[in-house]
Amino acid sequence: MPAATLPTLTPKDFASDQDVRWCPGCGDYSILAQMKKVCASLGIPREKFVFISGIGCSSRFPYYMNTYGFHTIHGRAPTFATGLKVARPDLLVWVITGDGDGLSIGGNHLLHALRRNVDIKIVLFNNEIYGLTKGQYSPTSRLGTRTKSSPLGSIENPIRPITIALAAEATFVARTIDVDVNHLTETLRRAAFHKGSAFVEVYQNCKVFNDGVFEYTTDKEVKSENVLYLEQGKPLIFGKNRDKGIRLNGLEPEVVELGKGVSVDDLIIHDEKAAEPTLAFVLSRMYHPQFPEPVGVFRAIERPTFEDLLNRQVEDAIKAKGRGKLEELFQSEDIWVVEEAEANGPAALD
Amino acid sequence: MPAATLPTLTPKDFASDQDVRWCPGCGDYSILAQMKKVCASLGIPREKFVFISGIGCSSRFPYYMNTYGFHTIHGRAPTFATGLKVARPDLLVWVITGDGDGLSIGGNHLLHALRRNVDIKIVLFNNEIYGLTKGQYSPTSRLGTRTKSSPLGSIENPIRPITIALAAEATFVARTIDVDVNHLTETLRRAAFHKGSAFVEVYQNCKVFNDGVFEYTTDKEVKSENVLYLEQGKPLIFGKNRDKGIRLNGLEPEVVELGKGVSVDDLIIHDEKAAEPTLAFVLSRMYHPQFPEPVGVFRAIERPTFEDLLNRQVEDAIKAKGRGKLEELFQSEDIWVVEEAEANGPAALD
Amino acid sequence: MSATAEAMTKASLSKQRHIEERPEVVVRFAGDSGDGMQLAGTQFSNASAVFGNDISTLPDFPAEIRAPAGSLAGVSGYQIHFSSYDIYTPGDRVNALVAMNPAALKTNIKDLEEGGILIVNSDAFTTSDLQKAGYKTNPLEDGSLKKYRLVAVPITKLNREALSDLKLSPREVDRCRNFFVLGLVYWLYERPLEPTLRWIKEKFARNPAVMEANIRALKAGYSYGETLEELPVQYRVPKAKIAPGRYRKITGNEATALGLVTAGQLAGKTLVYCSYPITPASDILHTLAEMRRYGVVTIQAEDEIAAIGAAIGASFGGALGVTGTSGPGVCLKSEAINLAVMAELPVVIIDVQRAGPSTGMPTKTEQADLLQALFGRNGESPVVVLAPASPAECFTLIIEAIRLAVSYMTPVFFMSDGYLANSAEPWPIPKVEELPKIEIKHPTEPNEDGQFMPYKRDHRLVRPWALPGTPGLEHRIGGLEKEDVTGNVSYDPLNHEHMVRTRAQKVANIADEIPPLSVLGPETGDLLVISWGSTYGAIVAAVERAQRKGLSVACAQLRYLNPMPKNTGEVLRRYKRVLVPELNLGHLRLLLQGRYLVECVGLNKVQGRPFLVSEIEEKIHQLLQV
Amino acid sequence: MSATAEAMTKASLSKQRHIEERPEVVVRFAGDSGDGMQLAGTQFSNASAVFGNDISTLPDFPAEIRAPAGSLAGVSGYQIHFSSYDIYTPGDRVNALVAMNPAALKTNIKDLEEGGILIVNSDAFTTSDLQKAGYKTNPLEDGSLKKYRLVAVPITKLNREALSDLKLSPREVDRCRNFFVLGLVYWLYERPLEPTLRWIKEKFARNPAVMEANIRALKAGYSYGETLEELPVQYRVPKAKIAPGRYRKITGNEATALGLVTAGQLAGKTLVYCSYPITPASDILHTLAEMRRYGVVTIQAEDEIAAIGAAIGASFGGALGVTGTSGPGVCLKSEAINLAVMAELPVVIIDVQRAGPSTGMPTKTEQADLLQALFGRNGESPVVVLAPASPAECFTLIIEAIRLAVSYMTPVFFMSDGYLANSAEPWPIPKVEELPKIEIKHPTEPNEDGQFMPYKRDHRLVRPWALPGTPGLEHRIGGLEKEDVTGNVSYDPLNHEHMVRTRAQKVANIADEIPPLSVLGPETGDLLVISWGSTYGAIVAAVERAQRKGLSVACAQLRYLNPMPKNTGEVLRRYKRVLVPELNLGHLRLLLQGRYLVECVGLNKVQGRPFLVSEIEEKIHQLLQV
Ligand SMILES: Cc1ncc(C[n+]2csc(CCOP(=O)(O)OP(=O)(O)O)c2C)c(N)n1
Numbered sequence A, B: 001m002p003a004a005t006l007p008t009l010t011p012k013d014f015a016s017d018q019d020v021r022w023c024p025g026c027g028d029y030s031i032l033a034q035m036k037k038v039c040a041s042l043g044i045p046r047e048k049f050v051f052i053s054g055i056g057c058s059s060r061f062p063y064y065m066n067t068y069g070f071h072t073i074h075g076r077a078p079t080f081a082t083g084l085k086v087a088r089p090d091l092l093v094w095v096i097t098g099d100g101d102g103l104s105i106g107g108n109h110l111l112h113a114l115r116r117n118v119d120i121k122i123v124l125f126n127n128e129i130y131g132l133t134k135g136q137y138s139p140t141s142r143l144g145t146r147t148k149s150s151p152l153g154s155i156e157n158p159i160r161p162i163t164i165a166l167a168a169e170a171t172f173v174a175r176t177i178d179v180d181v182n183h184l185t186e187t188l189r190r191a192a193f194h195k196g197s198a199f200v201e202v203y204q205n206c207k208v209f210n211d212g213v214f215e216y217t218t219d220k221e222v223k224s225e226n227v228l229y230l231e232q233g234k235p236l237i238f239g240k241n242r243d244k245g246i247r248l249n250g251l252e253p254e255v256v257e258l259g260k261g262v263s264v265d266d267l268i269i270h271d272e273k274a275a276e277p278t279l280a281f282v283l284s285r286m287y288h289p290q291f292p293e294p295v296g297v298f299r300a301i302e303r304p305t306f307e308d309l310l311n312r313q314v315e316d317a318i319k320a321k322g323r324g325k326l327e328e329l330f331q332s333e334d335i336w337v338v339e340e341a342e343a344n345g346p347a348a349l350d
Numbered sequence C, D: 001m002s003a004t005a006e007a008m009t010k011a012s013l014s015k016q017r018h019i020e021e022r023p024e025v026v027v028r029f030a031g032d033s034g035d036g037m038q039l040a041g042t043q044f045s046n047a048s049a050v051f052g053n054d055i056s057t058l059p060d061f062p063a064e065i066r067a068p069a070g071s072l073a074g075v076s077g078y079q080i081h082f083s084s085y086d087i088y089t090p091g092d093r094v095n096a097l098v099a100m101n102p103a104a105l106k107t108n109i110k111d112l113e114e115g116g117i118l119i120v121n122s123d124a125f126t127t128s129d130l131q132k133a134g135y136k137t138n139p140l141e142d143g144s145l146k147k148y149r150l151v152a153v154p155i156t157k158l159n160r161e162a163l164s165d166l167k168l169s170p171r172e173v174d175r176c177r178n179f180f181v182l183g184l185v186y187w188l189y190e191r192p193l194e195p196t197l198r199w200i201k202e203k204f205a206r207n208p209a210v211m212e213a214n215i216r217a218l219k220a221g222y223s224y225g226e227t228l229e230e231l232p233v234q235y236r237v238p239k240a241k242i243a244p245g246r247y248r249k250i251t252g253n254e255a256t257a258l259g260l261v262t263a264g265q266l267a268g269k270t271l272v273y274c275s276y277p278i279t280p281a282s283d284i285l286h287t288l289a290e291m292r293r294y295g296v297v298t299i300q301a302e303d304e305i306a307a308i309g310a311a312i313g314a315s316f317g318g319a320l321g322v323t324g325t326s327g328p329g330v331c332l333k334s335e336a337i338n339l340a341v342m343a344e345l346p347v348v349i350i351d352v353q354r355a356g357p358s359t360g361m362p363t364k365t366e367q368a369d370l371l372q373a374l375f376g377r378n379g380e381s382p383v384v385v386l387a388p389a390s391p392a393e394c395f396t397l398i399i400e401a402i403r404l405a406v407s408y409m410t411p412v413f414f415m416s417d418g419y420l421a422n423s424a425e426p427w428p429i430p431k432v433e434e435l436p437k438i439e440i441k442h443p444t445e446p447n448e449d450g451q452f453m454p455y456k457r458d459h460r461l462v463r464p465w466a467l468p469g470t471p472g473l474e475h476r477i478g479g480l481e482k483e484d485v486t487g488n489v490s491y492d493p494l495n496h497e498h499m500v501r502t503r504a505q506k507v508a509n510i511a512d513e514i515p516p517l518s519v520l521g522p523e524t525g526d527l528l529v530i531s532w533g534s535t536y537g538a539i540v541a542a543v544e545r546a547q548r549k550g551l552s553v554a555c556a557q558l559r560y561l562n563p564m565p566k567n568t569g570e571v572l573r574r575y576k577r578v579l580v581p582e583l584n585l586g587h588l589r590l591l592l593q594g595r596y597l598v599e600c601v602g603l604n605k606v607q608g609r610p611f612l613v614s615e616i617e618e619k620i621h622q623l624l625q626v
C-alpha cells in the first residue's frame, strides 16, 4: 500500500476543522494524536485515507481526521469498509470501533471481515464500557463491574478481543495502550503496512465512566511489572529490572524469575509469524493480575486478501473468455427472430 | 437438570405427527433419530423439553419432535433460548442451528450466548453449505468450494466452529458425526447433562448440495485413520490398529506412529477439564488431511450459569431488602400531599 | 467593601420591593455541564410542587458526554413551568433565565421573553470564556441585552465569600454556586427552602462540611435577593387547584419503568426487560436494573435483535417479555416483531422516539416513527400501537400495553419520545388496591378431542397461551404460515388468506373494548385538532386558550393508533376542518386521510423540539381566520 | 399385443382426426420433482416462442428441497400460456394438464378447466403412489375424473419399449419419460420438434446414448399422439402479431440481473452486488456470480446487514452498490438504508417480495412489502420506490433504478416479487447502441471558495458524489444530522427542519422527470383500475376483455410509487370509481386515499398466488353492475 513518492505531510495536515468533543482526559485524544503522526509518516497522500467507524465515543474519530471519513451505524463499520475496499483497492481503509460497537452489536461483522482477510485496519478502542450511552457494561467489562445497567455487578463473562480475532483467523493481531505513545505509534504503523486485515486492540481509558481500569498498565510505578512487550524472535521478558519471564509448562504459560536456576533460554521466544496461532492464543489469555499483559504484535502472517482474490477472479475470467460485452450478455440458447412478414397473428379474441 | 423420577419414555414418544421433509439420504435423519433416543433416556418429562431453531434445513428439526418447539428466525435462535431459559430455568432448552444460521448471520448471538453460559444446548449441524436456499457456500465451506454463489470457487477462509466456541469462552464444546450413531448419542447425552451452555458441532452430510464432504470421517475404509476419538484422561490414539497418536512438539501437535521409539507416554493426554482451553484450541485446529479430526468432548468445565447468577441477584436483593411491594415502588424522595383545603388555585387565566 | 457587605447595605432597599402575583412562570437554569444545573432545576421544581403549584419540567442535556468546560456544546439546561392552574407543557417562553456562563447565555437567550429576567454569573464572563462562547464583545457591557432585565451577579465571588471560613477546597466551594443561584431564584419566586434543605441534609449526611456549604450557599443566595436593586419585585404564583392526594414528580421514562414493574405484579408475572442501551431509552433499563427485588429481571443484550429475541423467548415461557429502544433499534427488531405477529405471542416494544432519520439527533425529540411501527415489516403484519400523551400517562398506558399484549397474544408498540422520556410532571400516586388486575389464563388441558390445538381461537380470535412445561400441550410454533387451528406449517393458498385476515381481524377486534375517541370542547364545530403522543400538552393548552377566545375548536387525543377507536372517522366528520399537528411530516395525517377519507391540514414541525403552545394557537387562528 | 404394437394398429385411426384452431392455450406439466417437469416446460415454451406464439410461463417449485418421491410436497409444475395475440399472464385455467403421478394429479387437477385434456402416466398409479398422494381409490378408475378428457397413457411402459435396445440403466431410461410426454404434447399442439432436438444434441453431445434415448423418447411420444383414440383432434395456435426483432425468453430474476450488468456498463462503473441468499432473490446472486468477466463483483455477505453495508461502502467508493433480498431481509437492511438516506449515497435495494409476514411462505408470491419500503425506517426517510410490471420489464426498470440512484444520490427500492422472479415471457433483445447512457460526474475541484462542501446541492437539490482518493475533496459523512452545505454535524433545530424537508423535496423532485401516468383505455369513464407491480398482466388482460365488452373502464400502472407521477391525483379523479387490485390487504389503496383523498375500492388477494384474469374481470363487472 505505502507508495514510493512521499508527499511531505505533517500530523497537522491530518487535523480536520472540527472541534474535538471527547471528555477532557479521555484516552481517545492520545490515539487521535498518534494516528495523525502515523498517517503523516506513511508516505501516502492524504486523499487515499478513509476512516470508517460505527457509533460510540471512539467512532467520532473520523470527524477529526482531515481525510475521507464515514461515520456509519452501530456495529457495522467493517461491512462498509469491506464494500469500499473491494470497490477501491487503492485506498487505505481504517475502521475505528469500540468494545461495544465492535464486539457487542458488531461482533459478527468483525469476525467475518477478519476471516475474509479484507485489507482493512481495524482499531478497537477497548475501554470496557459503553461511553457514548453514558456508562453501561460492555462485553469486555470484567465480571462484577458495577454500571448503570449492572448496579449489582455484571454477571457476564467477558470476551477477549485478541482471542476472538485469532479465532476469526485474523492475519494481523496486536494490542497497545492509549498513553503508551511510542508503542501505540509503532503498532499502528505495523498495522498500516500489513497487507490484509489488521486488528489492533487499544486499551483506552474512559475518564468518565470507567476511569483507571487499565491503570496497572499505565501507572509508572507498576506498569513494567504488568506489561509484557512482545518482540519478534525475542524471549518473553518483563519487569522493572527485566528479571522476569514467561515459560511454558506443558501448554500453560507461567511467570518465572530469571536467575534462580531459570535462564533466558527457558523462556518462550515470541513468534508472530508462526503458521498456527497457538502461541498467540496462549498469550491472548494472559491476564492481570496473574500475568503481565502482552502488548505488541501477537500474530502477523500472510494470506491473500479478499479483494485480491475477488479481483483476480475477474481478471482470470476476462483472460479466459475476454471482457464481457453487452451483445454477448443478451445471448441465450434459445433466441428466435420475428421477421416483419411473420407477424401475422389475428387480433385478440375472447 | 435431569430429574430423579423417571417417566418411562421411548424414542417414539418424541416423534411428532408431522412428515419429515428432508431429502432422502440427508444426515439430519440420523441426528433426529439419535436425539429422540437421548431425550427418552434422560428421565425428564417430555413437556420439559423445548427445541428452538433458526432457519435452515436443520432448523426444521423442532417440527419433528413431539415436545415444545419454536422455529424462529434466521440466526437468532440463541436469543430466544436465552429469554426462555431466564424465564424458565426448569426447562431443558435445545437450540438447533446450521453452519449458515449459527455462524454466518447468527455468529454473534452464538458467541454471546456461550460467553454468558446460558444453560442451553446448542447443536450446530455443519454441512458446510446452505441447504435450504439450495446450495451456496457457508462460512465453514472449504476454500475453493464451487457452489451456486461461488461458481469459480469460494475465496473466503472458513472458520472452525469449535475454535469460535472456545474463543467465546464456552464451558462445554464437543464434536460428533451424523452417522456415528453411538458417538452422536453419547455426545448429545453429555451435552444434556452439562450445566451451562453446551456447544456441539455435528458433521452432517448434505446429500443434495455437498454430498460426501465428510466422507473421510464416515467411510468404513478410511475413517479410523481420519477420526480421533477424544476420551477424558486418555492418550490421543487413533488408526485402524490404534498405532498412531498425537504428540506435542512445543505448542504444535504432530502425528506419530507408536512403536518406533514412541510410546503412549509421549502422547498428549486429553483433558477436557483443563482450566485453560489451550489444548482444546490446539485440537480444534487439527484438520484433515494433515491430522485426524478429533471428535468428542473438547472442553467441559464448570462456571455459574447466566440464569443462576441473574436469579441469585433477585434472591439476594429480596433477602437484603425484602420482596418489593408496589406501595414502596411508588415512593420517592419528594412526595407532596395536596389536601382538600389546599386545592385553592384560581381558574386558568390567559 | 466586600461583596457580602455590599449586599448587606443594599438589603435596606428591600423595603421598597413589592410582590406581584402571576398565574404561571417559566424559569430556566442554564450553565456548563459541570455547573449542576440539572440539580438546581430538579430542586426548584420539587420545591414548587411541594409548595402546591402545578409543574412541568424539561431538561436539555448536551449531546456530548462531557464537552470542554465553557463550550457551547457543553451547555446543560433545565426548564420549569409552574403555575396556579393546570398546565400541560414546560412553557413556550422563558420568564426568567439563569445563565452561569457566556456559553449558556449564548445558547439560551433567544428563548427569554422580552423584558424577562436574566440572571448571569458575571464572574464567568472572562475573556477566555467569552471567546469559547464565540462572543467578540462582552454582552453584559455592549448593550446587546438591553431588551431584558439583566441581573449581573458576581456569583463566584459572593459564594466564595459566603463559604470562606469552611474547610473546603476552592473547587468544592465553587461547586456550591448552583445552590447560591438557586437561593436567589427561590427568593425571587418565594419558594420554600425546606424541601431543599432537607434534601441537602440527607444527601450530604456523611459530609458535614459540604452539607454546611450547600446550606450556606442556598441561604446566601436567598438573602442576596433582598439586596438586589435591579429586582425591586418578587413574584408569587399561588397554589394550583389540584385534585387532593399524594403526588410525586415523574418523568416519562420513570413512569414507564414503574408501570412495567406494576404490570408485572398485577399480572403475577416476572417482568423480563431486554434491551440494548440507546438514547433516550436507556434510563428505562437503568431504572429496572435496580428493581431485582420486585422480581424484575433485566437482560442487557448484545444488540437490539437479541433483546427482542430474549423478550419473545421469555414470553414463550410465560413471563412478560418487554423490550425498549429508540428508532434505529426498531429497525433491527422488525424481523423478530414479525415473528411474534406470526407466532401470536405477547411482547411489548417501547420506542422512545428521537430525531431521525438514521442516527439523526439522538438527544432530541421527534414523532416520526409512527408509520414504521405500523408498517415497518414485510408482509401483512398487524400490531397494536399505543402512544402516551404525557410523562405521567406513560404509567397507565404501559400497563394497558401489557394488558393488551397478553390478552390478545400480540406485539404492542408503545410510542414514547425523547420529550416525554425526560420531562417531568406531577404524578398522583395510585392506590395499589385501585389498580386493575391483569388476568391471564394458561391452558392446562387439551382443547380439542384430547389434543391441543395451539391455533384454536376464542371468540375474539385469540389463541391460547400454553406454556412449555405443561404436560400434554406440547406443540410447535414458528414463522412459517400456519394451518388454521392446528398450527402446522401450511402452504395452502386459502388458508394463508384466512390466516392473514384473521390476524388482522384479531387486532381490529381490540377496537371493541377500547374507549371511544372523546373530544375536549364542542362536539361539533369549526375545527378539530387531533393529535397523538407527546404533542398533547401543547395542543390542549392552545385549544383551551382558543376556546376561551370563543373559537369553535375542540381537540382529541389518539392514544390508540392501531386499532383506532371505532368512532374516529365519525368524530373527524363532525368538524368543518381537521388540523393534525405532528413532530414529523404528516404520519397521522396520512393515516387519517387514508383510512377515513377526511381532509386534514397538517402542522408539521421537525426540529427536534416539542411544539410551543403559541405555534398551535397561531395555526388555529390562521385556519379559523381570526 | 405389446403397447407399441397396439399403438401402431390405432395409428390407422389418425385419418379421422381434425385440426382445431385456438387463439390461445394453457398447458401445465406436473410431476414429481424427479420427473423433469421444469425441463419439459421450458422446452415447450421455447418451442412455442420459436414457433411464433406469444408466451408467458410460470414454474411452481415444491417448497421442500427434495421431498420424498411421490409425495404431495414433492410435486413440481410448469405452466405455459401460448397464444396468437398479446398475452400478459400464464393463464387462469389450464386447458391441458400432464400429471406424471397421482400426487401431481391431486395437487393440480383443480386448475384444469372442465372438459380439459388430462394426460396421465397410468403406470404411476400404483397402490403405493396412490397412497402417498392420499387417494383411497384410483381416480383413473373411480369415475371422479369424468369432467375431463382423460388420456391415460402407460408412459413408463411405452418409453421403456421405445428405448429397449439402448445400453442404458433402467433409471436412465425412465428419466426420458419427460421427453416422451413432451413429444405427445408437441403432437397435440403441432409444435416443431427442431428446437428441442437441437437442444438435446448440444446438451448430451458427450453422451451419445442418452442423446439418442431422449431423441427417441421425444419422437415416440410424438408418434404415439397419432394413435390416440381418446384425442381425435389436434390444436393449432397461429403465430402472434409480434413486433419484428430478436427475442429470447426471460424471467424477472434473469432480466434483473442482466439489467444490472447493463447498467454497470452504461455507467462505466463496476457493479458490486452484495447479497445474502434468500428465496426468491438468490438467483440474481447466482446469475451475477457468473458475470465476473463483465466486471461484475459479487459479495455473499454474512447477513443482510453486511450486504447492504458493503453495497453502500462500494457506492461511497464510486462503484454501483446494489443489494438484493426478500422481505425478511429488508427488515434487517432498514437501518443501513436510513444511513444512505442521510449520507445521500446511491444504493439500489431489490426486494423480491414473498408471502409474509415473518418467514411466511418463502416460495410464494405477494405484494405486501410496499409500505415497508416506503415507511419501514425511523424518522423521515424518503426513498425512491419503483416496481416493474412484468418479467421483461425488470430489465428496463432496474436500469432506471440505478439511473435515479446515482443521479439523485438516493436509495432506490426495486419491488419485484416471487411471481415476476420466476415467470418468463419473451424479451425483445435490445440493441446495445440504443440503450441510454448513464451519465455520472464526480467532482474533482472544490466547489466553494477553494473548499469542498459535500452538501452543497445543485438545482435539483442533489449533492455532489465526490470520491475518496480525489485530492482536495476530503470530507466526512455520517448518520448524524448534518449542517446544510458543509455537512458538519449539527443539532441546530431549524437546520434539522431544513434538511428533513430538503431530503424529502429532493426525492419529490424526481416527479419532474418521470413520465406522467398514462391510461390504457378511455381518458375518463366509469372505472379506473390502478395497480403496481406484477399484477399488471392480469389487470390489462381483464380490462381489455371488459373494454371489448364495451365497458367504460381503463387501467393505469404505477411504476413509480415514490414519488408518484405528478398527474396521479388528477387521473384518479377522472373516473367515477377507482379499483385497486393488490396481492395484499390494501397498501396502494391506503397511499392513494391518503395522498389524493380519492375513494378507492380494493380487490385484495393474499394467497401466495397471482391474480387470475377472471378475478379482476368479475370485480370490474360487479363494480359496473354488469
Ligand atoms: C442500533 C443502535 N443501537 C444502539 C445505539 C446506542 N449506542 C451508541 S454507541 C453505543 C455503545 C458504545 O460503546 P463502545 O462501542 O464501547 O464505544 P465507546 O463509546 O465506549 O467508545 C450504543 C449502545 C445506537 N447508536 N444504535
Ligand SMILES: Cc1ncc(C[n+]2csc(CCOP(=O)(O)OP(=O)(O)O)c2C)c(N)n1
Binding pocket: B055, B056, B057, B058, B059, B074, B097, B098, B099, B100, B101, B102, B125, B127, B129, B130, B131, B132, B133, B138, D276, D277, D278, D279, D304, D328, D329, D332, D359
Ligand atoms: C433473514 C433471512 N435471511 C436469509 C434467509 C434465507 N435462508 C434460509 S436458511 C439459510 C441458510 C441455511 O444454511 P444453514 O444454516 O447452513 O442450514 P442448512 O439448510 O444447511 O441446514 C438462508 C440463507 C432467511 N430465511 N432469513
Ligand code: SF4
Binding pocket: A021, A022, A023, A025, A026, A027, A028, A057, A058, A127, A131, A132, A205, A206, A207, A208, A209, C065, C066
Ligand atoms: S465518555 Fe469516556 S470514552 Fe467517551 S469521551 Fe468521555 S471519557 Fe472518552
Ligand code: SF4
Binding pocket: B021, B022, B023, B025, B026, B027, B028, B057, B058, B127, B131, B132, B205, B206, B207, B208, B209, D065, D066
Ligand atoms: S438440502 Fe441437504 S441439508 Fe437440506 S434436507 Fe436436503 S440433503 Fe439435507
Ligand SMILES: [Mg+2]
Binding pocket: A056, A098, A099, A100, A125, A126, A127, A128, A129, A130, A131, A138
Ligand atoms: Mg467502549
Ligand SMILES: [Mg+2]
Binding pocket: B056, B098, B099, B100, B125, B126, B127, B128, B129, B130, B131, B138
Ligand atoms: Mg448448512
